Amino acid sequence: MAALRRRWIGILILVGALYAVPVLVDHPYTLHVLTVALIYGVLASSVNLSLGYAGMLSMGHMGFAGIGAYTMAILVQRLSFPYWLAFLSGVVLAGLAGIAVGVPSVKLRRSSFVIVTLAFGIIMHLFFNNLDDLTGGAVGLPDVPRPPALQLGSWAVDFTSNTTFYFLVATTAIVVVGMLHLIARSGFGHLLVSIREDEELALMRGVNVKLYKVVCLGISAGLAGVGGMLLGSYLRVVAPMSFEFRASIDVVLITVLGGVGTLAGPLLGAGLFVALPEYLRITNELRLVIFGLILVVLILYSPQGLMKVVEAAIGKVSPGRAGRHHNGDSVTRVGYHG
């Protein structure tokens, strides 16, 4: 129980720190970097759901993010949808895309599934880049709006301010992580883990594996859509470049770096991948050279990512062991292991 309380305190501290940043640090660039990092944390969390909990590696996840982003931008700009309705539509469309991709592909063996998602990401990027009339082509759609101002009593929350938008993103990230936590604890999450551990055995024990995988991919895609829309709103532009093949790799890299199957892993990975190099003033290429190398080393020696290293350091459950819990719930403890 003491461990549980320690965990909550740790979480509260982190959340508090997250919100305190704009107050303590009055540097627009820092805010920018953290905003982008958190958005990528959301995107990585969506990959985490599909990979870490159901064992499905999607190498084209930014395709879903792009569907969300473009849907929202087009609905707002062309059809004058109210922002949040367009946002919701983006989530739904991205989710439906996830289901559409999932239905024919979850029955394939893992390597084929990876390739289908890869192909999907590439095809979507080609569409974004070439359907000039719809998507604005290579230039994309500029003037993507921020969410409209909120009226809270006498307070107007104005999202055109980067500080306010940061709070929105931070809140979204926390909500997403919270959602994943609820999923992980739920019956749904436990069955997903059983699918990840041994698909056929889960099937023989009565789990409709195909259905669960499709639903999981759908939710994951919808979350990716959320990330894509946040990115579009923040940058005020939705462009194909944000959703290309390389971006999909980056998102997977972040997830693996931070720790697949852990809750804070994607955020940790995003923080390291996006924020840290900015501070060290490392060029983009050098950053990727280093991270590429780190990724290879990680996979060889600590496939569970850095989160496990961190947890071990703080003295929690060591990697791979089931640990002792009063309710025998080892599922959320056992991380993804390749």
Next chain:
Amino acid sequence: MGSLIAEQVFNGVMMASVYALIATGLVLIFGVMRVFNFAHGEFVMVGAYVTTFVFAATRNYFLAILAAMAALAVMGVIAERAVFRRLRSLHGQVIAASGLLLFFQNLAVLLWGPHALRTPVPYRTMIVNVLGFTVSVQRLLVVGISLVIMLLLFLFLHKTRLGTAIRATAQSQDAAYVVGIDVDRVHVVVFAISAALAGLAGALIGPLFLTYPTMGSLPLLKGLAAVIVGGMDSIVGAILASLLIGITESISTMFISSGFKDAVAFFMLVVVLVVRPRGIFGSAVRGE
């Protein structure tokens, strides 16, 4: 019209040769070792760069090609030993290879800049009259050299002891151990060959399409498409699928905007995976 089609078909065959080299490399390592090398495109890229530098130094294209293949063979050995040997699971391989991909692509940018390099091989500007069509010698070389190498590979696999050992290991690794085949050595050799083929592909397309850090991505993906469409354990399938993709792609530019040309390969890939996951020539799907 006829000559336009013929020209496109020839272009398609030329691209197909390149795809076939890449796809064969992928099929070899998948068939023998169940390894899925996502970073294969970077081998192509390094091959192109080596060719550019060796050519600049020696002015001899064929020497440059050999250098590229040799360099990549070495790289292949290192990659197999250092990375892929320890990774059994697919996800581990894909992710590690992604890491390698990022590493190599960005290292190339750091070392040689993001701009494209030209490899002014004289054959590019030489033209020849073949059956009434004018064709650049370089393009003929691509097809010709690929054919020769594939033939050599075929002879190697079927007429030499090592080649037979490789084919045996592809059929059953356990049986190979039992009959005394040095499976580790087979793995290293196969990876080296696969990498050399990729290097050759890079050496051939560098002069045609410029040499730059991210040049490997699209060839990799096309090669991958060919492997899937053809069947992941069939070299013949990979070659035929490469032809199918290359020619269809090329002809499609007459009907759809060139931006979408690349989508053709991926559509085929998706259709095949959904309709006949084993590929056109692959053997029945095995468990993961």
Next chain:
Amino acid sequence: MAKALLQVRNLYKRFGGIIAVNGCSFEVLQGQVVGLIGPNGAGKTTVFDIVSGRLAADGGRVVFRDQDVTHLPAHKIAALGMSRTFQECRLFWDLSCLENLLLAAQPKGLAVNLKSILSGGRLTSSADEERARELLALVRLEKFASSPAKALSFGQKRLLELACALMTNPTILLLDEPASGVNPTILEQIRELLSSLHAQGLTLLVVEHNIQFISSLADTIVVLHYGQVLEVGPPEQIRNSSRVIEAYLGGRYASSGE
């Protein structure tokens, strides 16, 4: 007259050039223990795989609880009350023993599982957990409740797998070589367990190589040979049948049993 719980009619299955099951028919009555024996390659596990939905039959029918389940997907057959174990013993190796049991008991419907996301819990009640612990105690694995399944000895793994199959309160239990590869102590444990399950009225279909083991448990034995039923009858009849002995290539079984 006990009714037929499971009927296998003219099952046919081929793998390329090999005909694994060639017109196999038998039935299992409610409350019976039926042993399925036969030399290696006779098609026993293939029959199991077809019945449980793991493989698709190329011909024939499987009727379970008066329903034609021949083309039903495996998870639906499991939901109808069929539970099975595997020849190679399958468990979720990295999950704890308790977790393995709870997963087996957990309701599998999508709607109710999605709802559980919001209601914040898993769907196994404390009653389920109690039952899981009882089963663990029954197979004497209580100490290992929180240990990962892979930490157990092979015999213990077999017992755990058996317990998992029992968690769903199955109508029929298919056991694929439950006693193979285990030491005599565990063998005895398994025999006792199966005996008591039989006494409680559970229907069992058991594939076994250990003739003596299965003879002590079964009401009827079905002998499979080259994918077809060679003979059906009570254990003593089978043990003394010359046809069966011939099929097994040796007269050893006639005298002392394995």
